[in-house]
Amino acid sequence: MATIRIPTPLRAYTDGASDIDVTGETVGEALSNLVDRHPDLRAHLFQDDELRSFVNIFIGDEDIRFMQGLDTEIDAEDSLRIIPSIAGGRR
Amino acid sequence: MKVNLRIALQREIFDQMEASYPNEGGGFLLGSVQDGTVTVQDIMQVENTFAEEEQYHRYAMRPQDWMRLEDEADERGLSLIGYYHSHPDSPAIPSEYDREHALPNFVYVITSVMMAKATDMRVWRLRPDRSAFEGGTISIT
Numbered sequence: 001m002a003t004i005r006i007p008t009p010l011r012a013y014t015d016g017a018s019d020i021d022v023t024g025e026t027v028g029e030a031l032s033n034l035v036d037r038h039p040d041l042r043a044h045l046f047q048d049d050e051l052r053s054f055v056n057i058f059i060g061d062e063d064i065r066f067m068q069g070l071d072t073e074i075d076a077e078d079s080l081r082i083i084p085s086i087a088g089g090r091r
Numbered sequence: 092m093k094v095n096l097r098i099a100l101q102r103e104i105f106d107q108m109e110a111s112y113p114n115e116g117g118g119f120l121l122g123s124v125q126d127g128t129v130t131v132q133d134i135m136q137v138e139n140t141f142a143e144e145e146q147y148h149r150y151a152m153r154p155q156d157w158m159r160l161e162d163e164a165d166e167r168g169l170s171l172i173g174y175y176h177s178h179p180d181s182p183a184i185p186s187e188y189d190r191e192h193a194l195p196n197f198v199y200v201i202t203s204v205m206m207a208k209a210t211d212m213r214v215w216r217l218r219p220d221r222s223a224f225e226g227g228t229i230s231i232t
Contacts, residue, residue, distance in 0.1 A: 008161060008171045009197040043221060044194060054192045056154040063154065083154040086174050087141070087192040088117065088201075090148050090181035 002074050004034055005081040006041075013040040022080075027057055028070030030080060045082070056083040092227030094173075094198055094214045095130045101231055104202060105209035107136055108177035112207045114146035115139060117176030119160050120198060121169045129172055129198050135160050149188075150176045173198030180205055183213040185224040193217040199224065 001021045006014050014020055020038070024030035035042040045055050057064045058081045064072045074080065108116050116139060122132040137156045141149040157171075164171045174197065178184075183203040185193075193199065195217045203211040215224040 007157070007194070008164070009194040012196045040219075058154070058158070081158065083157050084194055085151060085154050085192075086157070086194070087149070087151040087188070088174070088176040088186075088199075089115065089150060089188040090178040090186055 001076055002030055002078045002080060004030060005079065007082050007084055009084075010041060010044060010082070013044075014038050025073060026070065027059070027064050027072045027074060027080065030074060031057070031070070054085045054087060056085060057081070058083055092198070092214070092216050092225070093128045094200070094227055094229045095128065096200075096229060096231055097131070098231050100131060100134050101212065103134060104175055104200070104212070108202045108204050108209050109207055111139070111177060111179075112204050113179050115141075115148065115150040115177050115179060117150045117152070117174065119156075119171055120173035120175060120200065121160070121164050121167070122172045123170060124172060131172070131198075132169060134175065135163075147179060173200060175200035175202065177202045177204045177209075183211045185215050190217065190221070190224060193221075193224070195219045195221070198227070200229075 003019045004022050005019050022030040022033045024033050059078055118134055118136040120131045122130045137152045139146050139150050140153055141151040161171050183201040199215040202209050214227040214229045
């Protein structure tokens with residue numbers, strides 16, 4: 001079963017767990033499985049069913065945006081990681 | 092929300108923000124949270140990777156920086172508890188851009204830098220429904 005590592009601020013929505021086992025054959029299916037079980041995560045990861053622009057998903061050291069995005073296939077040994085690109089600006 | 096910050100760390104943030112002026116600078120806060128009180132134990136400067144011509148009003152970091160610092164916090168028995176950045180020649184109040192790129196349960200420290208001098212520091216946290224930031228109190232010790 002693949003795992004997803006949750007960024008520290010969002011662990012409040014996974015009962016404090018940092019790594020969650022997920023089912024699915026693609027990154028998108030794995031994320032759906034994650035937010036189905038931890039629904040409070042959804043608003044912070046997705047906007048209109050698309051990943052928020054500052055939310056990155058890595059498989060190992062690879063950003064899925066440079067693979068096949070949410071359609072990227074995964075297997076049971078894969079470790080996924082949700083990485084926010086925190087950004088800011090005065091206006 | 093109450094945030095405890097040692098005066099030496101505040102000075103370090105101010106020095107970095109003044110050196111970054113007129114561009115924005117930023118980094119992460121490492122520490123702990125207990126009973127709603129956030130204690131900052133260390134800060135980690137992170138390079139502004141936004142396009143150089145936009146850095147006067149934008150700050151961004153590489154995802155790899157988050158990965159590295161989250162792992163380092165775990166190894167040190169700390170948590171990645173927040174993020175700090177500057178608003179050059181603007182108040183220490185979150186912008187709409189800040190809100191769109193923010194996460195809840197995370198401390199946002201904003202320093203106002205006026206004419207190359209850090210003049211104000213305020214702390215904020217995003218509401219869980221993402222609708223707005225709420226201000227907190229900062230205790231400098």
